[in-house]
Amino acid sequence: MRTPFEVSACGKVILLGEHAVVYGRPALAVPVCGLRAWVRAEPLPEGSGCWIAALDLPETIRLSTAPPDHPLAMAVRLALAHLGLPEPDLRLTLRSDLPIAGGLGSGASVSAALVRAIFRWAGRPADPEVVSALVYEVEKHHHGTPSGIDNTVIAYERPIRFVRGQPPVLLSIARPFTLVIADSGIPSPTRETVAAVRMGWEREPERYERLFDAIAALVREAEACLAAGRIEDLGPLLDANHQLLQELGVSSHHLDHLVRIAREAGALGAKLTGGGRGGNLIALVRPEQATSVAHALQAAGARAIYRTEIPATSPADPSSTR
Numbered sequence: 001m002r003t004p005f006e007v008s009a010c011g012k013v014i015l016l017g018e019h020a021v022v023y024g025r026p027a028l029a030v031p032v033c034g035l036r037a038w039v040r041a042e043p044l045p046e047g048s049g050c051w052i053a054a055l056d057l058p059e060t061i062r063l064s065t066a067p068p069d070h071p072l073a074m075a076v077r078l079a080l081a082h083l084g085l086p087e088p089d090l091r092l093t094l095r096s097d098l099p100i101a102g103g104l105g106s107g108a109s110v111s112a113a114l115v116r117a118i119f120r121w122a123g124r125p126a127d128p129e130v131v132s133a134l135v136y137e138v139e140k141h142h143h144g145t146p147s148g149i150d151n152t153v154i155a156y157e158r159p160i161r162f163v164r165g166q167p168p169v170l171l172s173i174a175r176p177f178t179l180v181i182a183d184s185g186i187p188s189p190t191r192e193t194v195a196a197v198r199m200g201w202e203r204e205p206e207r208y209e210r211l212f213d214a215i216a217a218l219v220r221e222a223e224a225c226l227a228a229g230r231i232e233d234l235g236p237l238l239d240a241n242h243q244l245l246q247e248l249g250v251s252s253h254h255l256d257h258l259v260r261i262a263r264e265a266g267a268l269g270a271k272l273t274g275g276g277r278g279g280n281l282i283a284l285v286r287p288e289q290a291t292s293v294a295h296a297l298q299a300a301g302a303r304a305i306y307r308t309e310i311p312a313t314s315p316a317d318p319s320s321t322r
């Protein structure tokens, strides 16, 4: 029998551009490499079938009897179908550092880790483009009309500029920067916030299109700041994006309060990230201010707080395509 192994997939934050990205505008996203979903794969005796155990839920399902739309089963089935393989004799045990419905890509990360486990078990390389496409199928089923940004940044595990329907462009980041990520403690199901924005857009298309265009302009400015290493100039762009997200109706009093606290504690800029209404916010900080910003957020009621460094990159570096 083969030996057990473990694979994982990262979380993500959207720097700027969420929601507008569903409507064809660009968005910038970065992987959060320190927060991950993990899958341990253990071969089982012949005839046992494939079992998926999700430790955090907790839930154990058998692949052959799970409902067709079960998200975990769907990721595994799509990977098997892509490889032309029958149900394996395998136990897949899943655990995740990522909050469910927290705007950090938990669903896409779990699917990506499952897809990678099946590819690894089959001895086949898990090409990011293929992983992204398979995870997108699961996302579509469970999130309505996803843009595809979550599956893309998680599968490539690189900072990207994303436009719906186009291959991702790897971001050029001239200077590393630090983010504090804070969980508002309120779940934020993406399907609901995306549906709420769609209702608003159907009611007032011109106003919403103007807001999306304003967000796209911030994204373009932010991309130039990152490429030039002007990290301080990124802060006000995050603040402006948060204000536009407020106008889209996807913030909340609690998120607005936490964003204000982060700025007062010295953050260069702060905004909600992901679907909004709850979930997480990001605060751009000078490294020496990370601790005081984190403490202020905690005192104001934020739940989990996490600090991440986004390293400098260059799309000219061929290693940055994988």
Ligand code: MEV
Residues within 6 Å of the ligand: 014, 017, 018, 019, 020, 021, 022, 103, 105, 145, 146, 147, 148, 149, 150, 190, 194, 274, 275
């Ligand atoms: C979710 O991480 C980002 C949204 O823009 C939805 C999407 O792009 O699919 C809110």
